[in-house]
Amino acid sequence: MxxxxxxxxxxxxxxxxxxxxxxxxxxxxxxxxxxxxxxxxxxxxxxxxSKEELFQAVLTRRLDPMNQERIDLLAQYEREAGGKPLTCEKILSAMLIPALKLSRDPRRGGKDFLRVLGRAYADPAPFIRNFLSAQYAEMISRFKDAFLKALPHLTKQELTWRLHFVMGALSYTLAGTDALKLMAQVMPQDKDNDEMLLQRLAPFLAAGLKAPLGDTKKLELVAGD
Amino acid sequence: MxxxxxxxxxxxxxxxxxxxxxxxxxxxxxxxxxxxxxxxxxxxxxxxxSKEELFQAVLTRRLDPMNQERIDLLAQYEREAGGKPLTCEKILSAMLIPALKLSRDPRRGGKDFLRVLGRAYADPAPFIRNFLSAQYAEMISRFKDAFLKALPHLTKQELTWRLHFVMGALSYTLAGTDALKLMAQVMPQDKDNDEMLLQRLAPFLAAGLKAPLGDTKKLELVAGD
DNA sequence: GCTCGATTCAAACGCCCGTTTGAATCCATC
DNA sequence: GATGGATTCAAACGGGCGTTTGAATCGAGC
The missing domain is CATH 1.10.10.60 (Homeodomain-like)
Incomplete structure (x- = not known):
C-alpha cells in the first residue's frame, strides 16, 4: 500500500x-x-x-516552493547584513542552495525534476515559455536588484546579460545533460557529487559576474568572410 | 525557379x-x-x-564545418604564438568566432540552426546524445589541451568542470531561447546584436575560467533540512 | 441504507503519425 | 528512340495519439 x-x-x-x-x-x-x-x-x-496542463502542474509543484525558498533566503541574508550590500557569492548562494537542496531530495523529485526543467528551458512551445516567465518573474527581479547593489560597476543592461549567462551555466549544469560527455572519465564517485558541483560552479559564476567590462578589442571579428 | x-x-x-x-x-x-x-x-x-537520420543530417551539415573551422582557427593561433601558450581569451575566440560567423550567415542556417543545436543539447534521446558526443569529440579534446596550457593553476578535473559551465552558458546564449525573458526590455536594436553578445560573453567566461580555485567554505550547505 | 457528487473505468471517436509500396515519370546513355 | 536506373508520386498500411463519453463504482452525510 x-x-x-x-x-x-x-x-x-x-x-x-x-x-x-x-x-x-x-x-x-x-x-x-x-x-x-x-x-x-x-x-x-x-x-x-489536458496533457499541457499536466506538464505545467509537474513544473509548478517543485518550482513554486524552490523559488519561494530562494526569495526567503535572499531576504534573510539581507536582513543579516543590515543594509550593507551582500557579496556576489552570498547572493549566488541564495540562488544555488535551494536548487541543490531540491536536487538532493528524492521526495521532491531530485535530479529528475531538474532535468525536466532543463529541457523546458530549451523548449520553444509558447505555453511552456510563457509559463516559465511568469513563474520566475518575481525571483529574477529580486535577485537582479541584489546583484545591482553588489556590483555597482555594472549597468543594468550589462547585468542582464551576465544573469543570462549565469542562468545558462546553471540550467545546463543542474539538468546534468552533459550533451558532449565532457564528464565521462572525471567523476570517480557519485557521492556528494552535486555538492562538489556547486562548490565549483559558485566561484566560476562569481568571477564572471565581477569581471571588468569587456574590452571591445578582445574579440576581433572578420566581418567580410 | x-x-x-x-x-x-x-x-x-x-x-x-x-x-x-x-x-x-x-x-x-x-x-x-x-x-x-x-x-x-x-x-x-x-x-x-528515416526521420531520425534526417535530423542527424540537419545537424551534420552545419556542425562539421563549424567545428573544423574552430580547430583550424585554434591551430592558426597556436602557430602564430610560436610555442608560447595562448591566452584564455584567444582560445575562447577560436571557439566563439566560428559560432558567431555561422549565426550571422543566413545561408548556413543562421540563428535557426543554433537553436536546433541548443535544443539537441538538452534532449535525452540516445540517438541524439551519441551523435553529438561523436561530432564534438575531436574539437573538445583539442581545446581542452589548449586551455590546460593557458591555465596551469587548474587540474584536469577542475578544467573539465569549468568547460562544462562554459558550454552551458554558450549553448543557452547562442540558442537564444531566454526561457525566462530576461532580455525583454534590454534589446533596443537587433542590429549587430550577436556581436555585442559575444563581446559580453567572452570576458564573462574568461574571468570564470581564470578564477582561483573555490574556497570550500564559501557555500555552506545545511545538510540536515 | 439511501442519496448524490466525486471518481474510476472500458470503450470508442476522429485524427495524424512514420513508413512502405508499386506504378508513373524523368533523363542520361547507348 | 529504346533502355534502365534514379527519382517522384498517390495511396495505403498498421498503429498510436489526446480526448470524450456514459455507465459503473465509491463513500461521506442524512
Whole structure:
C-alpha cells in the first residue's frame, strides 16, 4: 500500500516527472504515462484537463516552493547584513542552495525534476515559455536588484546579460545533460557529487559576474568572410 | 525557379532546420515538413532513410564545418604564438568566432540552426546524445589541451568542470531561447546584436575560467533540512 | 441504507503519425 | 528512340495519439 496508496493526482505527477525526464513532453504518451502510474487513461484529463496542463502542474509543484525558498533566503541574508550590500557569492548562494537542496531530495523529485526543467528551458512551445516567465518573474527581479547593489560597476543592461549567462551555466549544469560527455572519465564517485558541483560552479559564476567590462578589442571579428 | 530549383535533399534540409527549430523533433511531422519543402511525403525516407537520420543530417551539415573551422582557427593561433601558450581569451575566440560567423550567415542556417543545436543539447534521446558526443569529440579534446596550457593553476578535473559551465552558458546564449525573458526590455536594436553578445560573453567566461580555485567554505550547505 | 457528487473505468471517436509500396515519370546513355 | 536506373508520386498500411463519453463504482452525510 505504501507507494501505491497515494492519491491519483500524485501518482500521475510522479510518473509524469519521470517520463517527461526520459522522453520529453511530446514523446511521452498519456497511455504509457497512466499505465506507469497505475491509473486509468482518462484520469489525466479528469484531474488536470489536458496533457499541457499536466506538464505545467509537474513544473509548478517543485518550482513554486524552490523559488519561494530562494526569495526567503535572499531576504534573510539581507536582513543579516543590515543594509550593507551582500557579496556576489552570498547572493549566488541564495540562488544555488535551494536548487541543490531540491536536487538532493528524492521526495521532491531530485535530479529528475531538474532535468525536466532543463529541457523546458530549451523548449520553444509558447505555453511552456510563457509559463516559465511568469513563474520566475518575481525571483529574477529580486535577485537582479541584489546583484545591482553588489556590483555597482555594472549597468543594468550589462547585468542582464551576465544573469543570462549565469542562468545558462546553471540550467545546463543542474539538468546534468552533459550533451558532449565532457564528464565521462572525471567523476570517480557519485557521492556528494552535486555538492562538489556547486562548490565549483559558485566561484566560476562569481568571477564572471565581477569581471571588468569587456574590452571591445578582445574579440576581433572578420566581418567580410 | 531561384529558391525552388534546389535539389530535393537541400529543400528538405532547409525546411527541417526551420521546423525543428520552431516545434522540436518530436512535434514536427514529416507531413508538414515535406509540404513546407514542396516535396513528396515519401522523399524523406527515400533520401535520408528515416526521420531520425534526417535530423542527424540537419545537424551534420552545419556542425562539421563549424567545428573544423574552430580547430583550424585554434591551430592558426597556436602557430602564430610560436610555442608560447595562448591566452584564455584567444582560445575562447577560436571557439566563439566560428559560432558567431555561422549565426550571422543566413545561408548556413543562421540563428535557426543554433537553436536546433541548443535544443539537441538538452534532449535525452540516445540517438541524439551519441551523435553529438561523436561530432564534438575531436574539437573538445583539442581545446581542452589548449586551455590546460593557458591555465596551469587548474587540474584536469577542475578544467573539465569549468568547460562544462562554459558550454552551458554558450549553448543557452547562442540558442537564444531566454526561457525566462530576461532580455525583454534590454534589446533596443537587433542590429549587430550577436556581436555585442559575444563581446559580453567572452570576458564573462574568461574571468570564470581564470578564477582561483573555490574556497570550500564559501557555500555552506545545511545538510540536515 | 439511501442519496448524490466525486471518481474510476472500458470503450470508442476522429485524427495524424512514420513508413512502405508499386506504378508513373524523368533523363542520361547507348 | 529504346533502355534502365534514379527519382517522384498517390495511396495505403498498421498503429498510436489526446480526448470524450456514459455507465459503473465509491463513500461521506442524512
Amino acid at each position: 505504501d507507494a501505491l496508496s497515494q492519491d491519483t493526482k500524485t501518482r500521475i505527477l510522479d510518473a509524469a516527472e519521470t517520463l517527461f525526464t526520459e522522453h520529453g513532453f511530446e514523446a511521452t504518451s498519456l497511455r504509457s504515462l497512466t499505465s506507469a502510474a497505475g491509473v486509468n487513461l482518462a484520469a489525466v484529463n479528469y484531474h488536470f484537463g | 531561384d529558391a525552388l530549383s534546389q535539389d530535393t535533399k537541400t529543400r528538405i534540409l532547409d525546411a527541417a532546420e526551420t521546423l525543428f527549430t520552431e516545434h522540436g523533433f518530436e512535434a514536427t511531422s514529416l507531413r508538414s515538413l515535406t509540404s513546407a519543402a514542396g516535396v513528396n511525403l515519401a522523399a524523406v525516407n527515400y533520401h535520408f532513410g
